[in-house]
Amino acid sequence: MADTRKIPFTILRFNPETDTKHRFDTFIVDVLPGMTVLEGLHQIKARHDATLAWRYSCRMGVCGSCGMLINGRATLACNTQILDVSPIAIAIAPLPNFPIIKDLVPDLDSMFQKHREIKPWIIRENSIEQNTAKGEFYQSPEQLVEYLQFSYCIKCGCCMAACPTMATDAQYLGPQPLAQAYRYEADSRDQGFNARKPVLDRDSGLFSCHYGSECSVVCPKGVDPAKAIQLMKRRMLLDLFHLYRKKNAELCPDQGKPSAQDGS
Amino acid sequence: MPQKKTDDRRLGIKGWALGGRWGFERYMYTVHRITGIGLVVYFLLHILVTSTRAFGGQHVWESLMGTLSSGVFKIGEFLVFAGFAIHGLNGIRLILIELGFATGKAIEPEYPYQTSVDKQRPIAIVAAAAAAVIILFGGYNIFLAH
Incomplete structure (x- = not known):
């Protein structure tokens, strides 16, 4: 397809079963305009390495599962478009400051x-x-x-x-x-x-x-x-300095007011 | 339960500067910490130097002052002055932020999101510019005026 670009994804890998230190693997991804980093990861899993692990769920920036470090910035893979990050190369690592469970899955x-x-x-x-x-x-x-x-x-x-x-x-x-x-x-x-x-x-x-x-x-x-x-x-x-005052909400007894469900 | 085997990715001290694509305030944070540590080290050395007069007498003090007022120590004096200017002015900015004067109130977030970082940016720029001007004047005074 004319608009397809081949962009290398360099991904931090760590398998707790076999590795003592992490390493980096590079995969070439066919990128279309509008494609997200999460879709790029799915492509790698489907075409190159089925063992690649990451966490995701909703695919729409709601669940907060797919946080990862993409080209040096912590963000969600699902609402980050590849070409917005870089048309040349993508580097992905799990969120820093957390231990890694496997590959891109941090222990939160x-x-x-x-x-x-x-x-x-x-x-x-x-x-x-x-x-x-x-x-x-x-x-x-x-x-x-x-x-x-x-x-x-x-x-x-x-x-x-x-x-x-x-x-x-x-x-x-x-x-x-x-x-x-x-x-x-x-x-x-x-x-x-x-x-x-x-x-x-x-x-x-x-x-x-x-x-x-x-x-x-x-x-x-x-x-x-x-x-x-x-x-x-x-x-x-x-x-x-004993200057903090907070006005708290008080209980308003139900006096037969119409509720939101009444539509009035 | 078996211990989970993990690879700890805590960035440590390199996280102050090498964590990623950071913004202006992040670098001010790093510079503030480095200048703070530098000023503490200077303060300890200052106590040590000034105490030589009490313990070593007048001739030791004058000989030490003669050594410290020349050569490479001029650069040290300039670095202390620069650290003081940056740490002091950025400290005023941080106090204004921590008292809630520079961050703005809570707002309903609408994309593209406006954050407190944008709100306090003018103060950060003024603090950095004022520090630069003071450092230039200090440098002139230390290296060129005498």
Whole structure:
């Protein structure tokens, strides 16, 4: 086909069964305009090496499975077009700062563990009121925007791979968990500031971020973790001087108002 | 459960500069750390040098000052000054960012995404330009004015 280009894909390989160190293999891929890196990997698996391993699911930038380092930038293979990256050569490696399970599959366990540590759920002081609510916790559209941006995180790990502090400090919480801590703190329904404070305020916690800002540049969903982290720092510093006040959403008892399902 | 056999790909210190195709702020991060370490080393040497007067007496102090005011130590003095200018001005930028004055508020993300990086970029450019001007003046003063 006239528009087809032959582009070499150099891919980091590691098989835990046989290898002690990773190596690089090169495959020639027939690239058509609009073809994604993920489609290139499928072509390699079909035509050249069926043992090539990577993680993917949705193919549309929603599931966050196919995060990898493509020509030096952490991004999703499914929404990265080959010719947008380079018409000459493509180099692919698994996300750095994570151990490799096999080939392009990183072990994201450490990120999920840190994510759990920041208690990523709505915390209310009155758990009985929360669990057996007799109405809704009212939230205005303006209050929704305060955290909506940060709730789009798909946990792909690209921000953790791009973070220079993560490169040298394995204990550092990292941009993904820290941004999610702010996502809940900014939620007017949440009252978990004091519950999360010991995790955020520890060594290798919130204040280990020195704004390399690459997390926000690489985020495929526009979550902007660097912004969330700085806004969380502001709240922590205000709290240090006893100046932090948060207006929480209150329970609005159901008084027979029409629901959204009524269409009115 | 058997231990998982993996190949650790933590970038380590080379991740500060060689991690990939990074932006301007990423390099400011690296320079900030290097200048910070440099200033700490200078501070320790400074304490060591100034303490010679107390422990070695006036003649040791004057002989040491004579050595330090010439030749290669002029370059060292310039590097300390440059490190101070970069670290100080970038530090002011980081304080503004960490207090939430330079990053903007939360927005509804619409493609192409606007991030806090774009928002604080003018401050980063002003800090870098001001550091460059101060370093030029300092260099003139150290190497050419006397």
